[in-house]
Amino acid sequence: MSFELNYELLVGLLVLTTAAWSVAARDSYSATVGFVSYGLLLAIVWMQLQAVDVALTEVAIGSGLTGLLLLGAAARLRATEVRVVTRPSIALRTLAALACAGISVALAATVLTLPQPAPSLAAEALDALPATGLGNPVNGVLMAFRAFDTLLEKVVLVLSLVGVWSLAPDLGWAGRPRLLHPFADDGVLGFLARTLPPLGLLLGLHLMWNGADEPGGAFQGATVLAAMWLLVLMAGLGDAPQVRARWLRVAAVAGPATFLAVGLAGMGIAGAFLAYPESHAKALILLVEVPMMLTIALVLALLVAGPPEPTPDR
Amino acid sequence: MSPTTLYGLCGAALVGIGLYGLLTEPRLLRKIIAFNLVGSGVFLLFGVVARRGADAGLGGDPVPQALVITGIVVAFSATALAVALLLRLHETGGGVTLDDEAESPAAERSKP
Numbered sequence: 498m499s500f501e502l503n504y505e506l507l508v509g510l511l512v513l514t515t516a517a518w519s520v521a522a523r524d525s526y527s528a529t530v531g532f533v534s535y536g537l538l539l540a541i542v543w544m545q546l547q548a549v550d551v552a553l554t555e556v557a558i559g560s561g562l563t564g565l566l567l568l569g570a571a572a573r574l575r576a577t578e579v580r581v582v583t584r585p586s587i588a589l590r591t592l593a594a595l596a597c598a599g600i601s602v603a604l605a606a607t608v609l610t611l612p613q614p615a616p617s618l619a620a621e622a623l624d625a626l627p628a629t630g631l632g633n634p635v636n637g638v639l640m641a642f643r644a645f646d647t648l649l650e651k652v653v654l655v656l657s658l659v660g661v662w663s664l665a666p667d668l669g670w671a672g673r674p675r676l677l678h679p680f681a682d683d684g685v686l687g688f689l690a691r692t693l694p695p696l697g698l699l700l701g702l703h704l705m706w707n708g709a710d711e712p713g714g715a716f717q718g719a720t721v722l723a724a725m726w727l728l729v730l731m732a733g734l735g736d737a738p739q740v741r742a743r744w745l746r747v748a749a750v751a752g753p754a755t756f757l758a759v760g761l762a763g764m765g766i767a768g769a770f771l772a773y774p775e776s777h778a779k780a781l782i783l784l785v786e787v788p789m790m791l792t793i794a795l796v797l798a799l800l801v802a803g804p805p806e807p808t809p810d811r
Numbered sequence: 812m813s814p815t816t817l818y819g820l821c822g823a824a825l826v827g828i829g830l831y832g833l834l835t836e837p838r839l840l841r842k843i844i845a846f847n848l849v850g851s852g853v854f855l856l857f858g859v860v861a862r863r864g865a866d867a868g869l870g871g872d873p874v875p876q877a878l879v880i881t882g883i884v885v886a887f888s889a890t891a892l893a894v895a896l897l898l899r900l901h902e903t904g905g906g907v908t909l910d911d912e913a914e915s916p917a918a919e920r921s922k923p
Contacts, residue, residue, distance in 0.1 A: 505814040509821040516825055516848050520832035525840050532844050539851060542818055546862045547870025551854075554880045558887050559851065570840055570894045577907050584835055593834040601827030608819035608859060617864030618874045634869060638877035650881045657888035661895040666902075716880065800891035803898065 505545060512538045525578060529567045536560020549712035550635040553704075557720035558797070565727070566801050630779025632710030639714065640782045644771040648760065651753040651789065654796045658749060662740055665804040673737040674802035690732030697725035705790050709779075715786045719793035726798045740805045745795070752792025756785050819859035825852030837910035839900075843893050850886045854879045 515538060519531035536559045543552035584590060622634050622642065629641040639647050665672075701721035708714030729735045738745050759781055760771040767774045773781045825848055832845030857875045864872030901907050 502812070502814060502817070505817055509817055512821060513824055513828070516828050519844050519848065520828055520836065520841070525838060528841060528844060532847070535848075536851075539855070542821070542855065543858060545814060546818060546858045547865065548858055548861060548876045548879070551858065551876050551879050551883075554883050555851075559847075559883050563847065563887055563890055566891055566894055567840070567844065570898060573898060574840055574901060574907055577901065578838075583910050584837065590835050594831055597827040597831040597834070600830060601823045604823035604826055604856065605820050608816060608823055608856065611819075611860070611863060615860070615863035617866040617872045619864055619866035619869045619872045622873050623869065634873035635876050635880070638873045639880065643874070643877055643881075646878070646881050650884055653885050653888050657892045660892045664895050664899040716884065797887070800888065803895055 508538065508541055508545070512542060526568070526571045526575060529564065529571045532567060533560055533564035536564060550633070550714065550717070553712060553717040554720075557717055557724075561724065562720065562797060562801055569801070569803075628775050628778060629773070629782065630709075631782065633708060633712065633714070635712075636708050636714050640785070641773065641778070644756075644760070648753065648756045648771065651756060651792065654793065654800075655749055655753060658796050658799055661800060661804050663804075665740075666807065668807035669805040670741060671739070672805045672807045673739050674799060674805050686728075686732045687734070690728045690734050694725045694729060697721050697728075701725070701790075701794075705786065709782075715790045716793060719790045720797060722790070722794035723797040723801075726794065727801060730798075730802070737802055740799075748791055748795050749799075750792070752785075752789035755788045759785050815859055815862045818855060818862075822852045822855030822859060825849070825855060828852075838908045839897050840894075840907065843890060843897070846893075847886065847890060850882070854882055857882075 512535065515531050515535035519528045519535055522528040522531055536555060540552045540556040540560065543549075543555055585593070619634070622638060625642065626632070626634055626637045629637050631637045631640065701718040703718070704713035704721060705715050705718030708718065726735075730737050759773075763772040763774075764770050829845045829848030829850075829852060833842055833849065836842055836845060857879050858871075861871040861873075861875035861879070864875070866872065897907060
């Protein structure tokens with residue numbers, strides 16, 4: 498067995514161990530910390546699979562933002578953690594384990610018998626890429642070839658924000674989202690919240706702009722922006738906006754609305770919904786990407802911040 | 812065995828681990844975490860299909876890779892909604908576990 502495979506075996510085992518830990522840990526907070534490490538290790542796997550764009554997304558959203566969200570929830574539910582959790586009986590658990598092992602074995606058998614040679618759309622995607630003016634095939638798929646998926650996913654983001662906000666108590670509508678750790682801090686958090694945002698802003702915009710040709714894109718860039726905003730809010734250096742603020746609502750739908758408008762315009766000028774005329778493809782994609790980035794950054798941060806809650810009079 | 816196949820088996824195992832947590836863990840927050848494990852296992856299987864489809868000088872087939880990116884964002888949206896529901900349930904005095912033995916705050920309050 499070569500060194501390469503040993504390394505991959507190690508990464509795979511670490512991924513499985515952290516996954517098992519986040520299921521088996523007694524304390525939910527530890528389980529969540531396990532889940533965050535799991536996400537980081539999984540990003541290494543994505544790198545090994547030559548999927549840099551996915552690795553960036555996994556590390557930013559799958560591990561980072563999801564981790565923040567879960568840590569906040571675990572901290573809030575800590576008081577409810579009972580010492581002894583009564584799990585189902587041994588017999589039931591064995592049955593569940595057998596059923597799950599069966600599913601894993603079936604999936605593993607599928608992996609081992611995947612068709613040879615593997616079907617691929619890589620050549621087609623690469624052939625059609627010059628027409629979009631982009632150099633990164635993954636972004637070509639996201640913004641042009643499968644633009645419909647990307648449009649719907651933006652709608653899902655906005656809908657889930659509507660869902661989260663609908664959980665606000667009646668008085669909450671006049672309030673602001675509750676922050677995860679609402680304390681003013683002049684220590685490390687305050688220092689980072691003062692120094693990191695300019696760099697984060699630059700990095701976020703760089704990821705988005707460079708995403709046209711290199712790994713990265715509007716998503717990964719927007720996640721960095723969202724993280725910077727959350728950092729400022731968590732350090733108490735800024736106020737979360739009131740959810741009834743008009744600019745907030747306009748910004749939350751600006752991305753999907755522009756996307757939809759460009760898509761509908763495509764019916765007239767390029768002959769199909771979400772089609773771009775070849776001469777202006779790059780410009781139109783940028784026109785969609787900029788408001789989309791704003792919307793994604795805003796909605797991601799607001800999803801982590803949670804529903805608005807009544808605030809005491811200031 | 813190629814590294815890609817190895818990670819494919821890893822993805823298959825992740826789905827099993829996540830499902831087991833989803834079935835046997837009574838705490839709702841833990842069910843959300845387990846559900847995310849199942850999801851990322853499925854994404855990993857997609858990643859293996861993408862890697863196997865490496866062609867035309869690319870490291871992998873960009874179509875499944877783009878689908879996974881979309882999937883990760885949708886999974887995050889669903890998780891955010893689930894966590895918000897859970898916290899609201901907690902605030903309104905509902906139990907945050909399906910464990911019958913555990914005393915929920917509501918049950919404690921209703922005691923004489």
